[in-house]
Amino acid sequence: MPRLPTSLIRKAYSYSPLLPLLLKATRDLALAKNELRWLQEHISSIHRLRKCTPKQYLPKPPTLSQLCRIRSTGEPLQYILGSQPFGDLEILCRKGILIPRPETEVYTTRLSNLLLRHGSIGNGNVESLQILDLCAGTGCIGLSLYAALHRQIPDVRVRAIDFNPQARNLAWKTVKLNQHLGRLSPSLSKSQFDYVLADLLNNEEIAAVVQSDATFNIVVSNPPYISIPAFSRDTSRSARIFEPSNALVPPDSVGITGERTGDLFYDHILRLSWRARPQIVCMEVADLEQALRVMRAVKDMEAIDGSLWEAKQIWRDEIDVQGNECSTEWNADVNAAIIGEGSGRAVVLARSWGVDVIKHDTAAFG
């Protein structure tokens, strides 16, 4: 990585002697200033908390310079502050569990808004909705869909699957926190948010937690998708060193090399989706190339098993979150609409009423 220009460091220093430390992590002055403010707020909130709790129960609050020093090593801000806002929720973050990404938040928000715009859901005519969140981690996708849809649909159920027990514990703490903050319904319990531990790559384990007759309306997944070459080539140091690599890179698999090492999970998600027959599947991907590879895998499956999906889309990063019209191109090779601008981010498949949901922007409202 190129060195930061001395003039920038000087500029940062003149704003606050601590700012160069943060600049080292953010490499962006405006963002560094923001982070300084957020760290300061964090410390103030600890001090406030200490005022109403007996001191012996709380650790000594850190100083701003201590936190800046930790941040300058590349430690993610979210691990220092302990949380990340995502949609309407505050998602707890701990070392060992992947931090929710803004890109994930964007397509999740778009998905929930598209669902809310759908005629029967918007009119309150849909009684229940079953969501399957594979590789759920913090639970950010499933929980924020729940929070957004619960107001319109009385019976929303989320089944979250991950193999990391710490992630499950943290997700439940996140539920409690957001209930406390009034952002999640106090009635949300295990029957609405069922977080189960299983290895998605292990067919027996999955069969045990998703019965063969189980149906879901929506399958969402942000599986590990970074290829082995991309992990060393273009993954940020902070993610590489401080976040769990088994949340980022799929395990080694015989016979797969190069960029395709990032694709391992999609076959499993697609096969599970074939069984669960959801109306919508939404999977995060690394870029447009991976999106197209996944779309080709879908095509290959359809050639054998018959066609399941009536509409296919690839969502890019810069996309309208309300579900309004966006620039769209058609890819005839994989029969998919590519929506928005920027990097390819999500593969979206739909059938039955799911088609109306994702096509709101182009067909029904166009």
Add this chain to the structure above:
Amino acid sequence: MFRSGLAKNLPSRPLNLLPLRHLHVSKASSAKALPPRLKIDEASLEENFLKGSGPGGQKINKTSSAVQLKHSPTGIVVKSQATRSRSQNRKYARQLLAEKLEEMEMGDQSRTAIKAAIKSKKKASASKKKRRKYRALEAEKETNKQAEVELDEKLDQATTIREENTSNVPLPRDSRDH
């Protein structure tokens, strides 16, 4: 610990525009004289969250939740990255845009102009140095009127104003609380 609770407990520096606005509106005796806030038609807005954010996803753990709003009829663009929460930033971006549009439409009858007038009256007793600084600020605002506005700049401006109001609180070296 996780609540933003911004308006209630102002630390040594203002955190963003909202508490500041609340502060001023509630403190100013003439708050009632302000014209109602402009309502912007959502249909005239182009909203973008990840504009020019470059590569991302799992590969990079970003901390910015910037929101960019474009008002299609006028072409005015505002950007907000004041808070860590996208939903908060969306609100601020709308406030900022409403202020810009008002300033354009109503000139010195706009809320911001009236508030600025109230503020400058208050400042009449302040030191000359401060007054000069403030005027420079207003001039800067003036030239900014038609241009694109970054909330960040706005924040810096707001910061300056508030620092003057609160007897020059130093930059956050360490928390004031300890």
